[in-house]
Amino acid sequence: MNIARIVVLTIALGAGGVAAYLVRQPETKPGPAEPVAQQLPTVEVLVAQSDIGLGQSVKQENLQWQAWPAATASNNFIRRNDRPDAIKDVIGSIARAPLIAGEPIREQKLVKADGSGFMAAILPPGSRAVSTEISAETAAGGFILPNDRVDVILSRREKNPDQHSADLVRSEIILNNIRVLAIDQAPKEKDGANSLLGKTVTLELKPEQTETLARSRQSGVLSLALRSIADVNVADSASQDQPPKRGQSINVVRYGVPSSTTTQK
Structure with missing residues (x-):
């Protein structure tokens, strides 16, 4: 074999190798452009x-x-x-x-x-903070907490005209849907407690309601009735600023037993 033929054969083999290598490489196609996230103002x-x-x-x-x-x-x-x-x-x-x-x-x-002070700062304009004595028996067993809503009930004992009968006990709701500001000096729940026993309760009242509460404290025993959270925005049939009229029949619940009584005329 002459030298020229060897050179041609070498060049042909080299070209074939290069072509085979190029064929084996995957064809790269340009992919779709990724969407650019729009920056919200x-x-x-x-x-x-x-x-x-x-x-x-x-x-x-x-x-x-x-x-x-x-x-x-x-x-x-x-x-x-x-x-x-x-x-x-x-x-x-x-x-x-x-x-x-x-x-x-x-x-x-x-x-x-x-x-x-703190209480004066958080009190809404036109409102008054008034405290009154309570006990476990008159405050729903301690389950009334700050920011709850309550009705204030006045109970008083009156002499029975019949001397052979027991004295009469009359109860009436004097204030409706009143916000509790604090129990003793606690304006909020402590450590997530679901009950809070105290000796005094501070209520958020309107000026005219403070007079009603002050008179009632001298007339008998005050009790707090805890309202359901679902009833906070429900309008009461009775005025929130005026006590029920004399002679009005009122349903009273004592120890879970409902009874009816009538205020004195």
Whole structure:
């Protein structure tokens, strides 16, 4: 075999090897372009960095700015672009309602004490805080807790015209749907307890209701009837500001036994 033929054969074998290698390589096709996530417009709002309890004084470490979707940011939220120094304004306020970590700060839930005590700070405008004595027997066995709603019942003993019969005990609901502010000096539940025994209860009353309560304390024994949470917004048939009229029949439940009585005319 001459040299020229060997060279041609070598070149042919090399070209064939290169072609075989290229055939074995997978064909790469351009894939579809990945969709680019659209960035939603956001706004920085002031939120609670940690839980803030009822009556707690707000400190700087309880607050932080957090990005919030602009479309869902309420007008009640405190926005950084509107109030960049809002943290300084909020520090020292008292929480009128609990706030959980991550919850946007709303000024409706805060109040400036301005040197006043806690109860005066959280009391709604136009309302009065009035305390009265209670016991386990007159306060639903201790199952009444702060922020519950109660009816106040006045029970009094009267002489029976019939000297051979026992004295009469008459009861009437004097106040309806009253908010409990505190039991003793506890304005909230302690450690998630489902009952709280105390000797005094502080009620949230209107000015005219305070007079009714003060008169009734001198007339007989006051009891609290716990209302269902489902009945808080239910309108009562009787006025919440005026006691029932004399001669009105009232259903009274004692030890689980219902009975009917009539107030004195």
